[in-house]
Amino acid sequence: MSSYEFDLIVLGGGPAGYAAAMRTIDFGKKVCLIEKSRIGGAGIYHGALSSKTLWELSQRVRNVNEMIAASGRDKFELSWNDVKKNLEEAVFERKFQYSCHLKLLKKNRGDLFFYERGAGKLISNHEIEITKNDGAIKIISAENIIIATGSSPRTLPNMEVDEVTILTSDGIDNITDFPKSMVIVGAGVIGCEYATIFSNFGKTKVYLIDRADRILPFEDLDISTMVSNNLEDNGVTIHHKAQLNRLEIIDGQVEYELLYEDGNKEVIRVEKALLSVGRISNIDNIGLEELGIKRGPNGRNIGDDDTQTNIPNIYAVGDASGRIALVNMGEIEARHAVEKMFDDKKERLSYDNVCTIMFLQPEVAAVGLNEQMCIEQNIPIKVVKLDYSTIARAIAMRKTQGFFKIIVTNDDKMQILGMRAVGEHASSAIQGVALQIKSGKGIETIAELVHPHPSIVEGVQECVRMLLNKSLFKASVFQDKLACYSLVDGVKTELQRL
Numbered sequence: 001m002s003s004y005e006f007d008l009i010v011l012g013g014g015p016a017g018y019a020a021a022m023r024t025i026d027f028g029k030k031v032c033l034i035e036k037s038r039i040g041g042a043g044i045y046h047g048a049l050s051s052k053t054l055w056e057l058s059q060r061v062r063n064v065n066e067m068i069a070a071s072g073r074d075k076f077e078l079s080w081n082d083v084k085k086n087l088e089e090a091v092f093e094r095k096f097q098y099s100c101h102l103k104l105l106k107k108n109r110g111d112l113f114f115y116e117r118g119a120g121k122l123i124s125n126h127e128i129e130i131t132k133n134d135g136a137i138k139i140i141s142a143e144n145i146i147i148a149t150g151s152s153p154r155t156l157p158n159m160e161v162d163e164v165t166i167l168t169s170d171g172i173d174n175i176t177d178f179p180k181s182m183v184i185v186g187a188g189v190i191g192c193e194y195a196t197i198f199s200n201f202g203k204t205k206v207y208l209i210d211r212a213d214r215i216l217p218f219e220d221l222d223i224s225t226m227v228s229n230n231l232e233d234n235g236v237t238i239h240h241k242a243q244l245n246r247l248e249i250i251d252g253q254v255e256y257e258l259l260y261e262d263g264n265k266e267v268i269r270v271e272k273a274l275l276s277v278g279r280i281s282n283i284d285n286i287g288l289e290e291l292g293i294k295r296g297p298n299g300r301n302i303g304d305d306d307t308q309t310n311i312p313n314i315y316a317v318g319d320a321s322g323r324i325a326l327v328n329m330g331e332i333e334a335r336h337a338v339e340k341m342f343d344d345k346k347e348r349l350s351y352d353n354v355c356t357i358m359f360l361q362p363e364v365a366a367v368g369l370n371e372q373m374c375i376e377q378n379i380p381i382k383v384v385k386l387d388y389s390t391i392a393r394a395i396a397m398r399k400t401q402g403f404f405k406i407i408v409t410n411d412d413k414m415q416i417l418g419m420r421a422v423g424e425h426a427s428s429a430i431q432g433v434a435l436q437i438k439s440g441k442g443i444e445t446i447a448e449l450v451h452p453h454p455s456i457v458e459g460v461q462e463c464v465r466m467l468l469n470k471s472l473f474k475a476s477v478f479q480d481k482l483a484c485y486s487l488v489d490g491v492k493t494e495l496q497r498l
């Protein structure tokens with residue numbers, strides 16, 4: 001019989017913390033979830049759900065305008081109030097779901113599930129001090145602790161964020177009308193998603209500052225080129241290889257100065273600025289130093305790659321761990337940590353098959369390795385690439401921009417190492433391939449499976465058929481639409497020849 005009040009305390013009620021608490025109940029263990037602000041964290045507010053609601057709406061506006069462009073009709077526009085209403089409805093729906101679930105859970109399983117509203121701080125290996133909203137202090141104890149305190153937007157020195165004129169993603173809700181112009185600092189995932197959203201609505205002139213020579217540099221060139229061209233076609237000005245020297249509010253506007261590689265400088269004024277230069281884990285002032293919980297070399301990581309900190313009963317999951325910042329990964333890490341505690345799980349967590357979607361124009365879905373990672377790691381591969389214009393469903397949708405790229409080992413087994421899908425419904429194709437990677441089965445299974453028709457996933461099947469030399473269309477004929485090659489020691493060799 002444990003001398004502690006709880007089997008587990010979870011600090012932070014975002015997607016990771018909530019998943020940890022729910023998995024604990026499955027084991028019949030007693031858990032207390034502590035949240036200082038709102039259950040759901042960045043999974044709902046100022047993050048995944050809110051930004052995707054905006055993206056979905058902005059894509060619809062874009063699609064309508066694409067359709068009516070040829071007719072000469074006036075552009076379809078939404079007011080910011082329409083947008084805000086849609087956003088608030090979506091956020092409310094999810095928030096309501098969580099609060100009902102929480103309430104009923106406390107009623108039905110009040111013996112196992114406990115919830116404390118307040119800011120928690122570790123004061124020993126087994127105790128957490130909670131400062132309630134009214135200032136009251138409460139101390140609770142548990143056998144185990146999970147740190148799931150999430151992350152916050154990183155800011156830049158000498159650039160004062162007021163979340164009204166100079167914003168981070170946390171301040172989007174404060175916007176009262178479409179800004180006429182906006183500069184987005186940082187061409188990573190958040191920057192490119194918001195550049196897509198605001199340019200799709202068509203009421204904001206967007207400037208995107210990219211300090212590298214291309215946006216999304218962690219993806220293959222063909223992906224960043226397509227996304228970059230689409231942003232520019234949508235009116236976005238991308239400042240490539242630009243260093244931000246200064247960004248400040250002058251006369252109620254944002255003035256920023258860029259320095260280019262050739263020494264040229266440029267000064268531009270806009271209505272608003274959005275900083276999207278990465279996120280930092282919320283691990284300061286929660287008692288980690290006092291307990292001796294070690295950080296990684298960059299000072300922002302805690303825990304190993306299996307959710308464990310250097311104190312055996314204290315775990316770190318989700319954004320707080322400073323590893324992959326995704327809802328799906330946070331939840332998986334959380335469940336994994338709980339299973340280690342209560343199910344003696346020995347198998348380590350795998351980060352090999354993480355499925356992601358970037359909500360751009362078009363959407364970009366990914367799993368496993370891309371071409372540039374294989375080149376960097378000198379892995380001999382075969383690559384097959386198929387243009388969306390060869391897929392019946394894409395033709396029916398009148399959405400033929402995009403491609404599938406599948407990478408397999410350069411041997412007879414042709415095991416899938418990774419896939420990138422860029423285009424309409426791209427994300428629907430990624431999960432099947434992820435499963436294939438995880439199962440370790442050969443590509444023949446996909447080739448033989450009867451796929452629904454017409455569907456975008458038929459493109460995956462045709463890729464696989466190309467690798468097996470059974471394709472409907474031959475790469476040697478449609479050279480601009482299909483490609484199949486091996487890449488060994490930097491040497492590219494075409495594979496499908498007639």
Ligand SMILES: Cc1cc2nc3c(=O)[nH]c(=O)nc-3n(C[C@H](O)[C@H](O)[C@H](O)COP(=O)(O)OP(=O)(O)OC[C@H]3O[C@@H](n4cnc5c(N)ncnc54)[C@H](O)[C@@H]3O)c2cc1C
Nearest residue numbers: 012014015016036041042043048120150318319325326327
């Ligand atoms: C703009 C944006 C878009 C995104 N889009 C996607 C997407 O499309 N797909 C995707 O998978 N991911 C997306 N993400 C990332 C995703 O939102 C995060 O990875 C995820 O929310 C992390 O979950 P978490 O539980 O670790 O942390 P969080 O969601 O940050 O939650 C942590 C919680 O802990 C609470 N907390 C902090 N300190 C304390 C304390 N001391 N005591 C008590 N409570 C505390 C906070 O109030 C918060 O509620 C996006 C993020 C942003 C910012």
Ligand SMILES: NC(=O)c1ccc[n+]([C@@H]2O[C@H](COP(=O)([O-])OP(=O)(O)OC[C@H]3O[C@@H](n4cnc5c(N)ncnc54)[C@H](O)[C@@H]3O)[C@@H](O)[C@H]2O)c1
Nearest residue numbers: 186187188189190191211276277278279325326357358359
């Ligand atoms: N669809 C999704 O899954 C999704 C969407 C949004 C966010 N997220 C998560 O949130 C995380 C954080 O997103 P993010 O976009 O803030 O970070 P990021 O790491 O993706 O991009 C930050 C960008 O800012 C640039 N940058 C940094 N300092 C700069 C400076 N001084 N001047 C100009 N550019 C600068 C970096 O070069 C980088 O390109 C992501 O890594 C991702 O895990 C996921």
